[in-house]
Amino acid sequence: MSIKNLIIVILLFSACSLGPEHYAKRGAHYAKKYGLKSWHLAEKNYDIALKKGEPLSKIQADYNKVLMNMATMYMYYKDYKNAKKYIDKSQKVIGVNYDNTVYRAILLIRTGKFKEGEAIISDLESEGYHNKDILYALATSRYLQKDYWGSAEYLLKIKDKYKDELRSNEIYYMLAFCYYQTKEYYQSLAVYNELLQKESLPFRKAKVAKNMATVYMALGNEVDAGKYLKMYEDYLKKYRRTTPRKWKKRSKR
Numbered sequence: 578m579s580i581k582n583l584i585i586v587i588l589l590f591s592a593c594s595l596g597p598e599h600y601a602k603r604g605a606h607y608a609k610k611y612g613l614k615s616w617h618l619a620e621k622n623y624d625i626a627l628k629k630g631e632p633l634s635k636i637q638a639d640y641n642k643v644l645m646n647m648a649t650m651y652m653y654y655k656d657y658k659n660a661k662k663y664i665d666k667s668q669k670v671i672g673v674n675y676d677n678t679v680y681r682a683i684l685l686i687r688t689g690k691f692k693e694g695e696a697i698i699s700d701l702e703s704e705g706y707h708n709k710d711i712l713y714a715l716a717t718s719r720y721l722q723k724d725y726w727g728s729a730e731y732l733l734k735i736k737d738k739y740k741d742e743l744r745s746n747e748i749y750y751m752l753a754f755c756y757y758q759t760k761e762y763y764q765s766l767a768v769y770n771e772l773l774q775k776e777s778l779p780f781r782k783a784k785v786a787k788n789m790a791t792v793y794m795a796l797g798n799e800v801d802a803g804k805y806l807k808m809y810e811d812y813l814k815k816y817r818r819t820t821p822r823k824w825k826k827r828s829k830r
Contacts, residue, residue, distance in 0.1 A: 604622035
């Protein structure tokens with residue numbers, strides 16, 4: 578046997594002899610990182626750990642969080658098939674719990690099954706759950722059904738009560754758009770101004786500035802509309818200059 582083949586055999590033997598704790602630790606390592614690539618690696622290692630005999634009770638909290646993070650990311654990209662896949666997997670492997678139940682409700686709402694989704698939310702409320710997830714699900718349902726007043730009511734509750742717990746600025750975009758649709762233009766601008774301070778990436782600031790220009794146009798204020806269109810162009814140039822490769826990919830779409 579050649580040295581190369583011997584090394585391969587040794588490596589394969591080592592991999593086979595690794596215990597469940599090894600894979601559980603690797604899963605935890607990737608679970609702490611951000612992004613689908615890391616979460617998929619965490620999922621893979623947790624699956625191996627379970628197959629090798631790691632007790633579910635030791636990893637279920639972190640594993641469930643990974644699966645829900647992936648479901649959230651896929652919903653963000655409107656890949657509802659994969660979002661459902663990970664919600665289903667969570668309920669099958671971890672068991673039905675609050676997290677995968679509320680995510681299933683949000684998925685149903687996102688895919689236009691409003692009554693089914695809201696029925697699940699109603700059940701959760703009757704069990705005593707009253708938090709930002711519940712409010713977000715109801716806000717999203719109203720928003721997608723173009724009940725912008727109703728959506729704004731729930732979004733304001735999230736903004737006022739759970740401001741420091743928000744992981745993204747999505748509710749600010751939704752709220753600003755709700756105000757725009759209900760012709761509460763100055764309220765819309767106030768929310769967009771908050772967003773302009775919150776966003777750090779140039780392409781996101783560009784999006785906010787462009788939306789503000791649209792609101793000023795609705796107000797008939799061409800001067801300020803022009804000011805924010807200029808700001809939009811400046812942020813876009815900064816984005817193109819600092820991330821040329823990404824810009825080329827985006828511009829081809």
